[in-house]
Amino acid sequence: MFVIPFLFLLLIASAASAHGSPVEQRSAVCKPVGEATKLVSHSVRDGSTGYFETVKKNQGLALVRANSTTEQFQFYECTPPSINYRKSDYRAKYGQLQSTKHKGKCVTAGNYWIQRTGCLGGDGTFEKFPSDDGTITLQPCAKQDTELMRRQWLAYATISFKESCNTKSVLQASYRGDTDLEALIGDSEKSHFSYIDGTNKHTHRPQGFMSNTFPKGC
Template sequence: MFMTLFLVLFVLNSTVFGLTCKPSGPAGNLVSLSFSGNHSEVYEVSHSKKVNGYPALVKAEETNQVFQFYECDPPTSKYKRGGQVRSVLNTSMCITPGAVYRFSVENRNFSKYPENADDRISLQPCAHVHGLTMRLQWFMGSETEKNCAWQISQQGWKTDQASDEVVLSENGVALDNQEKLKKRFGHQGRAEEGQGRRSSKK
């Protein structure tokens, strides 16, 4: 089944080295919900599993780790309105996917960038200037019909494809984009239990 990433929630302006941000919505645990809404999974930052030396985001039975979406002034015109997902315990640390999906002129489709990157999500120091790390950490946050939850999706640059579909492996969590998964498993946007949620490269 496909899982969409959410902040399930329970607020200080912040300026980080010239990047002006403010909390948007309440803070809460990081979870995913199935398309049907009848299944959820909880995630936390691991103390033992790493992504390029940084703590990896992994599935958990339960967690007391809390995150907050910060809406930031876009560092350049390449970014949509959005911001970063920061640890409440240490607001200098941000949720950081390992890749974005950018349009490839050669393939005439969206593909992972950097191409050979470990795309698992980790907790890394928040970027404060325009660059690849900022692009990886840039999310959009939106309210849902449930007051206690905000949906978040990685956007990167305006030209990148939004990614909020969870891909789960034994060693962590990655993000994929919905259109790619629909093409892989059919137009209904669903796969059999256990499919579409395993990362092939972990």
């Protein structure tokens, strides 16, 4: 006689408890991977090599291409702050890239591209957010799932140009719903992340790799 009311009360209590429970907030735990190195800029077209460094720009710090630099960067592998971020596997490490010159500051993409699904389930279109010029800056390193972390989450992977010619590269990793941006491209005014393929106009512009010097013959 009392079974149904009792179960009903249990369901109400469970629902109230679930509704009142806050969503778990995780802080990313990070550790350095490999050694701190320079960011090398290499042009596939003419083989020229340069470097990336940070300069003061618009009351902040921006990443630009330079002929020489002493600045180094350290990649930190981090635990994902939420399920929206990729975690490390055998193909790549995921986390943030910090400047050794500016402690506590991480390389931060100027924007990202959200992939919109097409009307028939296809790839659809890509929308850039926010609609600025995409300049890469140094910002305080984020620890939780925030807009800032979304721009700082990078992949650290080995790129093979040919047999016995490997080097490390940093890519803008895909947040859930975003598209990967496969190269760090720069000039003396600014740098940005870009998608690279055989038809992209940026294919032969200088791209960024983590190395004190770019391997000869690559």
